[in-house]
Amino acid sequence: MLPSDLFYIDTVKEYPDDHMKKIEIAKKEFNENARPELSTHVDNMDDYDTIILAYPNWWTTMPMPLFTFLESYDLSGKTICPLITHGGSGFSNSLNDIAQLCPDSNITEGLAINGDDVQSSDTVLEQWINKIGIN
Ligand SMILES: Cc1cc2nc3c(=O)[nH]c(=O)nc-3n(C[C@H](O)[C@H](O)[C@H](O)COP(=O)(O)O)c2cc1C
Numbered sequence: 001m002l003p004s005d006l007f008y009i010d011t012v013k014e015y016p017d018d019h020m021k022k023i024e025i026a027k028k029e030f031n032e033n034a035r036p037e038l039s040t041h042v043d044n045m046d047d048y049d050t051i052i053l054a055y056p057n058w059w060t061t062m063p064m065p066l067f068t069f070l071e072s073y074d075l076s077g078k079t080i081c082p083l084i085t086h087g088g089s090g091f092s093n094s095l096n097d098i099a100q101l102c103p104d105s106n107i108t109e110g111l112a113i114n115g116d117d118v119q120s121s122d123t124v125l126e127q128w129i130n131k132i133g134i135n
Helices: 019-031 064-071 094-101 115-120 122-132
Strands: 050-056 079-086 111-114
Touching: 019 064, 050 064, 064 094, 079 094, 079 115, 111 115, 111 122
Parallel strands: 050 079, 079 111
Antiparallel strands: none
8 A cells, every 4th residue: 555644533522331321422412513623734735645434423424523634625626435333224325424514525436345354354345445545
């Protein structure tokens, strides 16, 4: 794979470890179309052509901090590769949402991995990377 950097999208507020509490907070954020404040920022986004955007499926789309992230930069002309983990619903609406937030980006075929299969997903990940041509 080409040289790459790993960047962790993090928020000012901490999400609780407790699953039910997290579900409730995420549901409220989704219903309110919230934009939770981020605590991490890419200072040199211009240096990157390709972004593998990895996120879990929360309430039928990306976690709302991903909306904040995508709106924080001018990603036009860049290639975005959606990589989602989920509990059974696959991408849900996340691909449409990414396309709406980044209308001038090139969005590749995505890869959806069930959260239960993450530990055994090396081969599908490699096949996907080869298929979309970012190897
Ligand atoms: C707040 C919240 C909402 C979720 N909503 C969905 C959903 O709508 N559809 C789905 O397939 N999985 C949903 N899940 C399951 C996660 O997508 C799944 O647990 C995750 O991708 C696995 O990664 P993890 O181990 O980092 O949590 C949700 C999980 C959380 C915490």
